[in-house]
Amino acid sequence: MEQYIIKGQKPLVGEVTIGGAKNAALGILAAAIMTDDTVFIDNLPNVSDINYLLQAIEAIGARVERINDHAVKINGSNINLMSIDYEFIRKIRASYYLLGALLGKYKSAEVALPGGCNIGSRPIDQHIKGFEALGAKVVIEHGMIRAEAKELKGSHIYLDSASVGATINIMLTACLSKGQTIIENSAREPHVVDVANFLNSMGADIKGAGTDVIRIKGVESLKGCEYSIIPDQIEAGTFMLAAAATKGDVTIKNVIPKHLEAITAKLEEIGATVEEYDDAVRVIAKERLGHTHIKTLPYPGFPTDMQPQMTALLALSNGTSIVTESIFENRFKYVDELVRMGASIKVEGNSAIIDGVKGFTGAIVSAPDLRAGAALVIAGLVAEGFTIVEEIGYVERGYEGFEKKMQSLGANMAKVDVEDEKAIQKFKLKVG
Numbered sequence: 001m002e003q004y005i006i007k008g009q010k011p012l013v014g015e016v017t018i019g020g021a022k023n024a025a026l027g028i029l030a031a032a033i034m035t036d037d038t039v040f041i042d043n044l045p046n047v048s049d050i051n052y053l054l055q056a057i058e059a060i061g062a063r064v065e066r067i068n069d070h071a072v073k074i075n076g077s078n079i080n081l082m083s084i085d086y087e088f089i090r091k092i093r094a095s096y097y098l099l100g101a102l103l104g105k106y107k108s109a110e111v112a113l114p115g116g117c118n119i120g121s122r123p124i125d126q127h128i129k130g131f132e133a134l135g136a137k138v139v140i141e142h143g144m145i146r147a148e149a150k151e152l153k154g155s156h157i158y159l160d161s162a163s164v165g166a167t168i169n170i171m172l173t174a175c176l177s178k179g180q181t182i183i184e185n186s187a188r189e190p191h192v193v194d195v196a197n198f199l200n201s202m203g204a205d206i207k208g209a210g211t212d213v214i215r216i217k218g219v220e221s222l223k224g225c226e227y228s229i230i231p232d233q234i235e236a237g238t239f240m241l242a243a244a245a246t247k248g249d250v251t252i253k254n255v256i257p258k259h260l261e262a263i264t265a266k267l268e269e270i271g272a273t274v275e276e277y278d279d280a281v282r283v284i285a286k287e288r289l290g291h292t293h294i295k296t297l298p299y300p301g302f303p304t305d306m307q308p309q310m311t312a313l314l315a316l317s318n319g320t321s322i323v324t325e326s327i328f329e330n331r332f333k334y335v336d337e338l339v340r341m342g343a344s345i346k347v348e349g350n351s352a353i354i355d356g357v358k359g360f361t362g363a364i365v366s367a368p369d370l371r372a373g374a375a376l377v378i379a380g381l382v383a384e385g386f387t388i389v390e391e392i393g394y395v396e397r398g399y400e401g402f403e404k405k406m407q408s409l410g411a412n413m414a415k416v417d418v419e420d421e422k423a424i425q426k427f428k429l430k431v432g
């Protein structure tokens, strides 16, 4: 098992390039099997979630050809299994997109109930409501969810919550359903728009993605295309906050600055400088930052996937901040770990009340989920002494070469095997 070892208190300085968006890529890979033509996908992040989904796609008979670490060709013409096993699915949330994709293409699909980060109860009732509205019969049995339809027909669906997953899943099935589907209160996240753009490149007819009403006219079939995935908003945001927390100066390249506005606005409010370029942002923080209040909201609000990283930053800022988590009810599990590093945070209901401290001290901490792991890394980069972050498998679900990118910005951070005492000692000697 591997862990990160970090010697903190070095400002991050330099340039870092952001990879493709994990949460867009997951929807796009599922969509790619909906045609019998070959699809070429570029700017794919090389992270474990994507690799699990590619394995699941291969296991049902699709051809997956890795062109390089970030590009793949997929051909779904030989799919011979409509059932995705728990083995592939338990680690990733977005396995449920295969349900929407297979249901749309073959009118029948069976997928194990999804895993993903344990950040709340994460129901999928809105996905099911959408499939049923399109004419499918949906049954949950023995940990599997099965959807079948004689015919899929467009429908008018109002989502009770602006769910990213339900919006994408319904969009997938509706593309190959007869007639028009309207999704109201649809999610507006950049990755929803990217999946819609990809489907349109395959010949789908989707309008309104990025707004809260999406209109889909069903088509007979989809065709092959070449597509490059958008940059990862959350990876970019994580480096922005790491730069600010370490009082650094980092240019974050290959980003869409508009997607980062909620993060940029909060950084500026607490005293950091953010310079925006066409496809880059530069974050500079010279002094200790100030306090603010944040509530996570669907896009374009402050993303829940940036909540732990922001809490880590505010825990070091001057004054009292309140962070309210309004999307998932169990996304503060990392707070106790931050407290062990010296943070002063109290969780009351769905809010964290943060009294900023001047510094952290290194400790052995454990990542309870993906973004919480990133927050603990940020804390380690600021802390005095050595920090060890355990359970980094979560972090690797969504960050490609996290330690390498941090090293390139000057961080003293390495990934080492827990048992490899020699490597740990070597790191300690090297960084002093």
Ligand SMILES: CC(=O)N[C@H]1[C@@H](OP(=O)(O)OP(=O)(O)OC[C@H]2O[C@@H](n3ccc(=O)[nH]c3=O)[C@H](O)[C@@H]2O)O[C@H](CO)[C@@H](O)[C@@H]1O
Pocket (backbone or CB within 6 Å): 023, 024, 026, 093, 094, 120, 121, 122, 123, 124, 125, 126, 127, 128, 161, 162, 163, 164, 165, 166, 187, 304, 305, 326, 327, 328
């Ligand atoms: C793979 C992926 O893209 N994951 C992202 C996706 O997760 P995911 O798609 O699971 O999150 P949703 O947008 O669906 O969830 C938003 C809210 O809706 C609720 N809900 C959702 C579906 C449903 O059927 N019923 C229901 O009540 C959820 O409990 C939650 O409170 O969006 C989240 C919110 O931006 C992000 O944190 C995740 O990183």
Ligand SMILES: C=C(OP(=O)(O)O)C(=O)O
Pocket (backbone or CB within 6 Å): 023, 092, 093, 094, 115, 116, 117, 118, 119, 305, 370, 371, 398
């Ligand atoms: C929570 C996340 O992912 P998932 O929905 O796949 O668990 C995330 O990307 O932060």
